[in-house]
Amino acid sequence: MDRSRLEAFSDGVFAVAITLLALDLTVEGPGHGHLIDQLYDKWPAFLAYLISFFTIGIIWVNHHALVSNILVVTRLLLFLNLVLLLFVVLIPVATGTVGDYLAAGGFDAKLAVAVYGIALTGMSVGFSGIAEWSLGEGRTRVPVPPDKRWAARIRFMSGGLVYLVVIGLAFISAPAALGLSGLVAVYYVFERTPVLGGAGDTPQESGQDT
Amino acid sequence: MDRSRLEAFSDGVFAVAITLLALDLTVEGPGHGHLIDQLYDKWPAFLAYLISFFTIGIIWVNHHALVSNILVVTRLLLFLNLVLLLFVVLIPVATGTVGDYLAAGGFDAKLAVAVYGIALTGMSVGFSGIAEWSLGEGRTRVPVPPDKRWAARIRFMSGGLVYLVVIGLAFISAPAALGLSGLVAVYYVFERTPVLGGAGDTPQESGQDT
Amino acid sequence: MDRSRLEAFSDGVFAVAITLLALDLTVEGPGHGHLIDQLYDKWPAFLAYLISFFTIGIIWVNHHALVSNILVVTRLLLFLNLVLLLFVVLIPVATGTVGDYLAAGGFDAKLAVAVYGIALTGMSVGFSGIAEWSLGEGRTRVPVPPDKRWAARIRFMSGGLVYLVVIGLAFISAPAALGLSGLVAVYYVFERTPVLGGAGDTPQESGQDT
Amino acid sequence: MDRSRLEAFSDGVFAVAITLLALDLTVEGPGHGHLIDQLYDKWPAFLAYLISFFTIGIIWVNHHALVSNILVVTRLLLFLNLVLLLFVVLIPVATGTVGDYLAAGGFDAKLAVAVYGIALTGMSVGFSGIAEWSLGEGRTRVPVPPDKRWAARIRFMSGGLVYLVVIGLAFISAPAALGLSGLVAVYYVFERTPVLGGAGDTPQESGQDT
Numbered sequence: 001m002d003r004s005r006l007e008a009f010s011d012g013v014f015a016v017a018i019t020l021l022a023l024d025l026t027v028e029g030p031g032h033g034h035l036i037d038q039l040y041d042k043w044p045a046f047l048a049y050l051i052s053f054f055t056i057g058i059i060w061v062n063h064h065a066l067v068s069n070i071l072v073v074t075r076l077l078l079f080l081n082l083v084l085l086l087f088v089v090l091i092p093v094a095t096g097t098v099g100d101y102l103a104a105g106g107f108d109a110k111l112a113v114a115v116y117g118i119a120l121t122g123m124s125v126g127f128s129g130i131a132e133w134s135l136g137e138g139r140t141r142v143p144v145p146p147d148k149r150w151a152a153r154i155r156f157m158s159g160g161l162v163y164l165v166v167i168g169l170a171f172i173s174a175p176a177a178l179g180l181s182g183l184v185a186v187y188y189v190f191e192r193t194p195v196l197g198g199a200g201d202t203p204q205e206s207g208q209d210t
Numbered sequence: 211m212d213r214s215r216l217e218a219f220s221d222g223v224f225a226v227a228i229t230l231l232a233l234d235l236t237v238e239g240p241g242h243g244h245l246i247d248q249l250y251d252k253w254p255a256f257l258a259y260l261i262s263f264f265t266i267g268i269i270w271v272n273h274h275a276l277v278s279n280i281l282v283v284t285r286l287l288l289f290l291n292l293v294l295l296l297f298v299v300l301i302p303v304a305t306g307t308v309g310d311y312l313a314a315g316g317f318d319a320k321l322a323v324a325v326y327g328i329a330l331t332g333m334s335v336g337f338s339g340i341a342e343w344s345l346g347e348g349r350t351r352v353p354v355p356p357d358k359r360w361a362a363r364i365r366f367m368s369g370g371l372v373y374l375v376v377i378g379l380a381f382i383s384a385p386a387a388l389g390l391s392g393l394v395a396v397y398y399v400f401e402r403t404p405v406l407g408g409a410g411d412t413p414q415e416s417g418q419d420t
Numbered sequence: 421m422d423r424s425r426l427e428a429f430s431d432g433v434f435a436v437a438i439t440l441l442a443l444d445l446t447v448e449g450p451g452h453g454h455l456i457d458q459l460y461d462k463w464p465a466f467l468a469y470l471i472s473f474f475t476i477g478i479i480w481v482n483h484h485a486l487v488s489n490i491l492v493v494t495r496l497l498l499f500l501n502l503v504l505l506l507f508v509v510l511i512p513v514a515t516g517t518v519g520d521y522l523a524a525g526g527f528d529a530k531l532a533v534a535v536y537g538i539a540l541t542g543m544s545v546g547f548s549g550i551a552e553w554s555l556g557e558g559r560t561r562v563p564v565p566p567d568k569r570w571a572a573r574i575r576f577m578s579g580g581l582v583y584l585v586v587i588g589l590a591f592i593s594a595p596a597a598l599g600l601s602g603l604v605a606v607y608y609v610f611e612r613t614p615v616l617g618g619a620g621d622t623p624q625e626s627g628q629d630t
Numbered sequence: 631m632d633r634s635r636l637e638a639f640s641d642g643v644f645a646v647a648i649t650l651l652a653l654d655l656t657v658e659g660p661g662h663g664h665l666i667d668q669l670y671d672k673w674p675a676f677l678a679y680l681i682s683f684f685t686i687g688i689i690w691v692n693h694h695a696l697v698s699n700i701l702v703v704t705r706l707l708l709f710l711n712l713v714l715l716l717f718v719v720l721i722p723v724a725t726g727t728v729g730d731y732l733a734a735g736g737f738d739a740k741l742a743v744a745v746y747g748i749a750l751t752g753m754s755v756g757f758s759g760i761a762e763w764s765l766g767e768g769r770t771r772v773p774v775p776p777d778k779r780w781a782a783r784i785r786f787m788s789g790g791l792v793y794l795v796v797i798g799l800a801f802i803s804a805p806a807a808l809g810l811s812g813l814v815a816v817y818y819v820f821e822r823t824p825v826l827g828g829a830g831d832t833p834q835e836s837g838q839d840t
Contacts, residue, residue: 012224013225230649443723445723
């Protein structure tokens with residue numbers, strides 16, 4: 001019944017992954033042109049860094065909200081969590097690939113953003129797996145009532161659907177697809193409602209929406 | 211009697227090691243051929259990543275189950291845990307070596323998978339050391355009864371024996387040996403029983419098998 | 421109301437970022453000149469390492485003091501904390517850039533230190549955001565009385581103002597600007613008063629000023 | 631009075647540093663000679679990895695024992711802890727330098743081991759600072775009686791003295807000095823007594839010497 005190590009391990013992975021993101025911004029050092037040109041040429045990497053930082057940050061906030069509501073930790077939950085982390089851990093590499101190839105244009109840029117979209121979709125599928133599991137009887141402190149389960153499902157699966165669109169859109173326009181994944185992050189920063197219905201509906205929590 | 215820092219430090223090492231795994235998937239950037247060819251050529255790295263991710267994930271889940279049952283933290287236990295981590299920390303490097311050399315074939319590929327098998331065997335030996343230690347009197351919350359100790363030993367040592375086979379098999383067929391280490395991971399994902407007998411035998415835990 | 425994961429995630433990011441700092445000190449290995457020359461040529465990297473290590477260390481100490489006083493964890497607080505971490509995570513890369521370019525001199529050195537100053541300013545803005553939020557009613561264990569709020573604001577915003585000066589000064593003299601950011605770190609090591617007024621004013625805490 | 635974040639942050643730094651150690655073992659990949667030759671040529675890196683892994687592991691175990699005894703967390707303690715971590719974080723880089731230069735021989739090898747000795751000495755000084763601080767009145771759960779303080783000081787400072795010898799010996803024989811730092815690690819693995827007198831003297835703890 002001990003949630004603490006699940007949280008500690010996940011927090012560790014989120015923290016390492018979010019910190020590794022910045023390594024993609026490393027410049028090549030003296031002898032590779034003026035620093036200002038190097039920094040300017042890195043604008044796709046800075047953009048991808050910003051989007052990925054807030055994407056991982058938001059999934060951490062939502063993971064936090066979701067897991068803090070969970071009462072029992074089963075082996076299945078631990079493996080669903082591993083599936084989530086399997087894709088979280090890919091985000092720094094996928095972000096670096098976008099930063100490297102976005103300005104190159106052509107099919108390489110499209111493929112780079114599509115791969116990035118695959119990592120985000122996988123992350124979203126992993127998160128949805130945990131959220132779906134948490135809808136089961138007696139698994140959460142504040143259960144989602146049966147008639148609100150589909151509303152909750154639509155809410156936590158909609159992110160994944162948008163990320164599927166990112167994959168498809170990438171093959172039409174890489175910058176547009178990257179922009180769409182950025183919009184998802186912006187949307188979730190301002191979306192006040194917690195991921196699962198139950199918690200946000202109680203008045204005493206609506207003011208602090210942890 | 212304080213298990214928390216043992217868990218926190220171990221979780222940190224597991225989290226960093228599992229996140230570093232993904233760095234082996236970094237492509238070389240523009241000017242090194244089409245991205246799609248680079249990604250395709252990386253299939254051994256993706257395969258090794260998947261196997262290693264779930265292998266570290268599973269040993270973390272089992273470490274979690276084993277340590278949460280421990281009542282006393284001795285200096286000896288801390289050092290047995292260090293032996294486990296000594297090999298966990300090697301897995302990202304060994305995985306990268308497999309990813310680099312598997313497609314090369316020949317003796318290099320065989321040696322790469324054998325080295326990978328050595329890291330997995332060492333990890334398994336470290337885990338067995340902790341498990342063996344936990345069989346001692348008064349060391350766990352739910353002790354393993356004397357007549358079940360050999361069954362428990364066989365269970366937690368069998369992983370290490372398979373990994374020994376991985377080392378030997380590597381010199382015959384590198385892909386087969388890598389596949390076998392993947393099968394161990396798949397087996398443990400579906401193996402419902404906790405590592406040590408005691409915990410899984412009590413009915414109230416069998417439904418949630420933490 | 422659970423501060424623990426906010427702290428755990430932040431501690432993880434601070435810990436990874438502070439450890440990555442040292443990677444900038446890696447020498448190039450045999451075949452790149454005498455080791456003693458390589459180490460000597462790295463003096464800007466060692467200096468930047470020292471300043472950044474204590475800068476991150478101090479912001480961690482102050483984050484610790486600030487967050488331990490917080491009673492409620494809201495979604496807004498989590499995002500303010502993400503803004504702080506967004507810039508903390510940039511410090512290792514910015515430090516590496518300073519280490520690479522400081523000795524090169526010219527505009528590159530100035531720009532490198534200015535970029536470093538931008539990362540520090542951003543970190544300070546993120547911290548001030550959390551501190552400002554914590555001044556709100558009922559958000560902290562030991563609230564800051566209304567008449568002391570401006571004093572508290574001046575205290576936690578002064579670091580950011582000095583870092584703005586670092587950015588400007590960098591374009592006049594890169595070493596002087598780096599030195600100024602080092603002075604901020606030295607100042608905060610000796611500054612005994614906690615960041616927010618309340619805590620340090622109670623006599624029982626003044627002796628141990630956690 | 632909250633020890634938990636001091637422990638969490640330190641555990642994070644120890645965990646990242648100990649995991650980064652293994653990155654020095656990365657081989658260069660196909661096209662740089664037979665894998666078996668690359669691995670064989672890396673024996674100094676493997677040796678340095680082993681010594682550093684157990685050195686960091688032991689300082690973590692001793693830090694664990696020392697901090698778990700501390701009652702009050704002051705700003706001074708947090709900064710003493712930062713001094714310890716300043717040098718812990720240097721160990722992966724210093725280890726990598728030893729691995730790169732030991733086989734090269736000559737002054738470079740000697741200097742590499744001397745630099746390694748400096749990092750270990752600094753770590754030991756930082757640890758001694760925390761231990762010295764903990765001897766003050768009312769700072770620990772089990773205080774060291776006044777007549778045993780010098781015995782405690784000799785015990786926790788002796789590691790640092792041996793590391794000073796490592797620095798000097800490095801300039802005579804790099805392998806001998808590295809071997810001596812390895813002996814310190816072996817000694818502390820078998821040294822049963824906790825670092826500070828108090829804890830180990832109570833009978834109920836002598837059996838489990840956490």
